[in-house]
Amino acid sequence: MPASRRLLATAALLLPALAGCATVPQNPEARAYYHQINDPLEPTNRVFYVVNDALDTVLLKPLALAYHYGTPEFFQHGVHNVLSNLDTPVVLANDMLEGNPRRAGDTLMRGLINTTVGLVGIFDVASGWGYPKHSADFGITLAVWGVPAGPYLYLPVFGPSSPRGVLGIGGNYALDPFSWFGRGYVVQDFGFTRSGLTAVDTRAGYLSDLDKIKAQALDPYATLRSLYRQHRQAEIDAAMHDETWTVPDWYPQPAK
C-alpha cells in the first residue's frame, strides 16, 4: 500500500514542523501529573485530534453510518470476518515473535478453518470450534520484548498511538504477505479496497461507543488517551500471560 507509506512519510515530516511542546509545570503536583500523562506533544496532538475529529464528522462517520444502516447485518459480519481473516498471516507472525506457540496454533487453525469451511473467511467457524480470536500486532510484540511505549502521539488519520505504535504499524506492513506482491493495478485496487473497508468496518464497530464518549466526556481527548493506553495495556498483558490451553474445546480438558 504505497498510499499509506506516503501518508506515514508525510506525517513524519509534519510532526517536527508542528511540534509545539507543552511547558513543564513548576508546581510539584502538576509536574507529577505532567510526567504521568507522558504527553509532551499535547498541544500538537490536540490539533491533530481536532483535524481527525473534523475528518471523521464529514467523511468517515457518515460512511460508517450508511454502511451500518444501509447494508444487512449478515453482510457486515461477513465483511468483518473476511477482513480479519486477511490479517491471519500478520497475527500468526506476531504470535510467534511474541513467543506464544499456543496462540500461534489458534491463529493457524483459525486461518485454515475459516478460509476453507468458512468460505474465504466469510464465516468465523473456528471461534465456535474452540479457536477464539485474539489480538496480536507488531506494537504488542515490541511491548512483549520490553520496548517502552514512549510519549503519547495522536497521529493524523491513524489516531491514538506512540512511537512504539508507529514502529508497530511499519512492522505489521512489513510482515503482511499482501504487501510483498507486485505493484499492478489489481494488487493496488485490492490494497485500497481492503484499507477502505477496514476503516469503515472499524469505525462502524465504534459508532455508539464513540458517540457516548463524545457526549459524556468533558475532555474527550484526555478520555480517549486514557482508554487507548488502558486497552493497549490489557492486550499486552493478555499476550504476556497467555493462558490458552494446547488442546481445543472439543478434546478432553486437562485439570487446571
Place this chain on the structure above:
Amino acid sequence: MSATTRRTLLAASLAVAAAVPLALPTPALAGIASDTAFLKSMGDQLVAVVNGPGTQAEKQAKLQALVDKGVDVEGIARFCLGRFVRLATPQQLATYIKLFHGVLMRSITGHLGEYKGVGFTVDKSAPGDGGTIVTTTITRPNNAPAKVQWVIDQVDGQPKIEDVIAEGTSMRLTQQSDYAGFIAQNNNNIAALIGAMQKQAENQPGA
C-alpha cells in the same frame, strides 16, 4: 557456595514457603468470599431489575436504590477528582460529589434498554489493588461475552463496589483522566469543572 550453605538456604526457603500460607490472615480469605457473595447478590439484583417488569421510571428508581446501597459513590467521586480533592474548598467538594452522583446514575440508567436480557457469571476472585477483584463474564443477546472485573472494598465495615474494569479499562481511571484533562485545559480551575458538570446535568436530565 558450599553444600552446607546451599542446604541451609534450601531449608530456609522451604520454611518460608511453608510459613507463608500460615502467615496469610484468614480474615483476608473470608473477606474475599464475602466480597464475592456481595457482588453476586448485587449482580443478581441488578439483573432482576433490568430484565424484570415495570416502567422505565420504576426501574430507574430501583437501580438508584441499589447503587446507593452497593456503590461507594463518594469514594469513587474523590478518586476521580484526583489531586484536586485537596485543592477544592469544602463547598466545592460537596457540590462536586452531588453532581458526580448524577453523572454516575445517568451513565448507569441512561442505557437501560441496551441491557435487556443481560446475564452474568462469576469466574474468579482474587485480592488486588484497592480491594477484592471479582472477575465476571457478562452476556447480552447479540453481543460477544465481555469480561468485566469489579473492585470491592470495605467502607465503614460494608462491602462496596469501587470500580468496574471492562475488558481491561477501568471506569474510575478513565473518568479521572477526563476530569484531570478538563481541569488542566481550564488553568487548573476546579470551578470550571463544576460548571461543566452542572451544564451537563441540565442538558441530560432524567436521573
